[in-house]
Amino acid sequence: MTRGQLYRTFYVLIHTLYTFYQWLRAVQDVIYDCFVDLSHEFKGAGDFGALQIYIDNSNKKPRHLTVLLGCEEPRYKDLANIVLWCLVNRIVFLSFYDYKGTLTKHRDEFESVINKKLAPRDRVIWHCTDSNHKNGFTGRKVHVKILTKDHGKGAIAKLARQLSKNPPEDKLSIEFLDTKLQKDFEFPDPDMGLHCGELLKSLDYPPWQLRITEFFTVKSHTKLAYRTFLHKLYHYVQCEQRLGK
């Protein structure tokens, strides 16, 4: 066996072993989930009450939670749950980023799934081209927006084109661009990003807005459990932003 063949054999071996390890972990997770679900049947509220209290009492909550679907196809039922959980946890801005654009195409379907789950005292305010916001509502509300690639580099290029046609008198500043881009983006910069899939890639997510986003990954949004969501929120609450200092 040459050296090259030896290296190659070990390469295949470690990756095969790792695949097996991942498979074992997946089986373990399924068993764990079943166990936790079952024990909740018996214990009622479950053991994440303490987490919920900690988060409720925290001063640091995401203003804007953005869900990055990664390569996953959206499942409306599970995404609708996230909308409800944001209402419960008083997260005011929620966006979904789906680089394939499926969610934008089927927004009506998604909206109707959410509406079926929504309590009468809660409201979802959609931000899209044809939305009309109703003011004066005093109950719990969450602003929801579906983001696409066009909100990202495309929007920056569009702004650059406009500015080159009508150049500002002063030299450009970050604040000036930020204000202009913010107007289009409507939401504050996301402070928490929930990424679906262990492998993190921003996949053309609007780059300007990703400056301070704290990323947390979940295996998948399919059948995402509230306890997992709460755990991620808990980790977010614990993170400290230093902003260069």
Add this chain to the structure above:
Amino acid sequence: MPWISDDSLTTFQKFCVNVLKCGPIPKHIAIIMDGNRRYARKKQMEKLEGHSRGFDKLSQCLKWCLELDVKEVTVYAFSIENFKRTKEEVDHLLQLAREKFTKLFQEQDKLMEYGVCIRVIGNLTLLPEDLRQLMAKAMLITKDNNKAILNVAFPYTSRDEITNSIQTIIEAVREDKISPDDVTEDLISHCLYTNLSPNPDLLIRTSGEVRLSDFLLWQTSRSQIQFAEVLWPEFGIWHLLGCIFKYQRGCMELIIEEEESEDAMSERVKEFLDELSVKRWRQLEIYATA
């Protein structure tokens, strides 16, 4: 410690490097070297000593990358936001950079032998004149090397870079070098500080922080992003190999068709970009002789 460490790998480490080299290896790795101060606190040493240890780690890490055939490394050495730190710390960081860049000239032969090209990316106008001069000289001396490329972001933020790129474009339109219709995403990319580099394949942030902190936001839109728990001065070869292994898993799991975005560039735009490149090198020559 020199810019590229002399420490050689153990036989077992070399073996593992060769094994991993059978699979995909990122051509370009970007690193947010975070955790120097926390390391200093942990080891009960001066905060400033932590930064020196951080540089030593970079030197080792570059050696490992050379062994792994990673051609390009971009490191976040100093953010524009870091100017908000105490004067003492900012002065120390600038002094450390002065020392390291001065040392670079003493190691010139070795860098030339390895074929290392050093580029500083960022807003150089924010730096003291003497440091800017050292950096410009280093870039000019190594500019024709192409075996390994080290980009040092100093002082850098992505938003500043994008703003600078758009400002460059606006001026070019004003001077009639290009028309507003030429302004595209690609053109913005070509006017960034990093215009000479391909986008990173892998971005690593150490110290357990899970954000990008205004680093290469534009360039990492297709990169794998990994957060490592370890503090930067404690980052070892096994951490790096772990990141590469994970990268390889990612390459297996996620195959995304890259869009063929680049429209054919007009002659006018090409001419403008060539001119911009000449202008930037000329600016460096001015800095170097100032």
